[in-house]
Amino acid sequence: MNNIDNILNNYFEGKTLPEEESRLKEYFRSSTVLPQHEIYKPLFIAFDKEKQIAAPVFEIPAEKNRKKPFPIWKLWIAAASIAAVTLLVVTLFPHKNKVGIPSGDYLVFINGNEVTNPQKAQQYADKMFMQADEIIRTSYKPIVEANVIQTEMDADRIFDDLSQKINYIESVKQ
Amino acid sequence: MCMNAQQFQHQILCYSDKLYRMARSVLKDESLSQDAYQELMMRLWEKRGQLEIIENQQAFVLTSMRNLCIDWLRKQQPNGEIPANATYPAPGPHQLTEEADTVNTISRMIDLLPEMQRTIVRMKDVEEMEVKEIAEIMSITENAVTVNLSRARKKLREMILTHQQQEKLLYEQHR
Numbered sequence: 001m002n003n004i005d006n007i008l009n010n011y012f013e014g015k016t017l018p019e020e021e022s023r024l025k026e027y028f029r030s031s032t033v034l035p036q037h038e039i040y041k042p043l044f045i046a047f048d049k050e051k052q053i054a055a056p057v058f059e060i061p062a063e064k065n066r067k068k069p070f071p072i073w074k075l076w077i078a079a080a081s082i083a084a085v086t087l088l089v090v091t092l093f094p095h096k097n098k099v100g101i102p103s104g105d106y107l108v109f110i111n112g113n114e115v116t117n118p119q120k121a122q123q124y125a126d127k128m129f130m131q132a133d134e135i136i137r138t139s140y141k142p143i144v145e146a147n148v149i150q151t152e153m154d155a156d157r158i159f160d161d162l163s164q165k166i167n168y169i170e171s172v173k174q
Numbered sequence: 175m176c177m178n179a180q181q182f183q184h185q186i187l188c189y190s191d192k193l194y195r196m197a198r199s200v201l202k203d204e205s206l207s208q209d210a211y212q213e214l215m216m217r218l219w220e221k222r223g224q225l226e227i228i229e230n231q232q233a234f235v236l237t238s239m240r241n242l243c244i245d246w247l248r249k250q251q252p253n254g255e256i257p258a259n260a261t262y263p264a265p266g267p268h269q270l271t272e273e274a275d276t277v278n279t280i281s282r283m284i285d286l287l288p289e290m291q292r293t294i295v296r297m298k299d300v301e302e303m304e305v306k307e308i309a310e311i312m313s314i315t316e317n318a319v320t321v322n323l324s325r326a327r328k329k330l331r332e333m334i335l336t337h338q339q340q341e342k343l344l345y346e347q348h349r
Contacts (some may be wrong), residue, residue, distance in 0.1 A: 012331045014324025018304070039338055043330065046280035047299045055194030056208050058187065058215040060179045 004037065177222040186218055186225065189232055192301055193239045199296045200243035202285050210243050217242075233310045240293065240311070247289075283333045291326035298323055 007024050010016045016024070027033065028044035107114060108121045115121045177185065193214065197207035218225065218235065228234045284292050294312065297303045305323075309316045 012327045014320055014327055021299075039334060042276040042280050043334065046277045046284070049277055050195065050281065050296065050300045053191070053195050053198065055190035055211055058190065058212060060182060060187075061216075061219060063179060 004034075008037070008040065177225055182219060182222055182225075185231060186215075186222075186235060189235050190215075192232075193235060195296065195300065196236055196239045196293065197243050199285075199293050200240055200289055201247060206246065207243075210239070210246055214239050214242050230310065233307065236311045237313070244289070279337065280330075280334070283330060283337075286333070287326050287329060291322050291329070294319055294322045295326040295330070 004024070004027060007016060007020045011021065011024055025044055025047070028037075028041050029048070033041055106116055106118050106121075109115070110121065110124055115124070190211075194207060194211045197210045197214075198204065201207050201210060214235075218238070225231065225234075284295060286292075287295065290312065294308055297308045297311070298305075303311075305316050305319050308319045312319065314322075
């Protein structure tokens, strides 16, 4: 037991090796502790007892559905797409002045003839629009008239009117 | 990549008991220790995205726990805690009957040690950590750990012997 005394002394001097400390703990956990060492038994029991102290429960908070950050490469694609569309619009639809006539060379084809005078082209277009309007108006008139006839010839309405008249006559007779 | 709940459970919550015991050792108050533990866990959960890159997670979380508790201790006791040269007060007869459990008496004796000494003695003798690990957590040299451990154990021995003498004296007085 001299060995235990030595280890114990070294322990209190802070000079014990981990293996010696393990041996000391095992000794004090056993039922063979000598009376002269009994005084130190509570110390080692206290260490074991403290090791049994458990933490309170920690509830992990529910994870929020974090929105994933928009990837940079997607931003680049979006920017490139916008740039491409803008370029396309500028190319296909050139800038026009306030009166709506292109500022560059003017050329339209009317009935296979080249017309370079914007006013003449405009007059021709107006005339064409007026003719189109007249055609639509005259074409639409028979349709309106047909609708009126269809309304007047409505079978349900005619039968309703007839049944009302019959009822009236019968009531007068009685 | 951000740590999910399962990873947090495996990598951080596995140190729960050690963290809570560390809080109890520093704060010496059960209720306050529970609050400090919950506070740290919540902070760790919020910062879980940064925990993956930490090499020694055990050392990191234990250091964080100790620092948080020391901050709380400073807020509560601006003048500091028990001085380093505090001695174990002789128990009265009333205390002796109440403290029949000598194991609790030992825990009280450890609590009388200065914060650094009691934390080191508990990390060594309760948590069975190596001097190198303790040095990393406490941010001191291994030699400083050994010196503090030696001082703490010597004081504990003194307190145990004093307590035994007081008990004998009281026992003879009441015979």
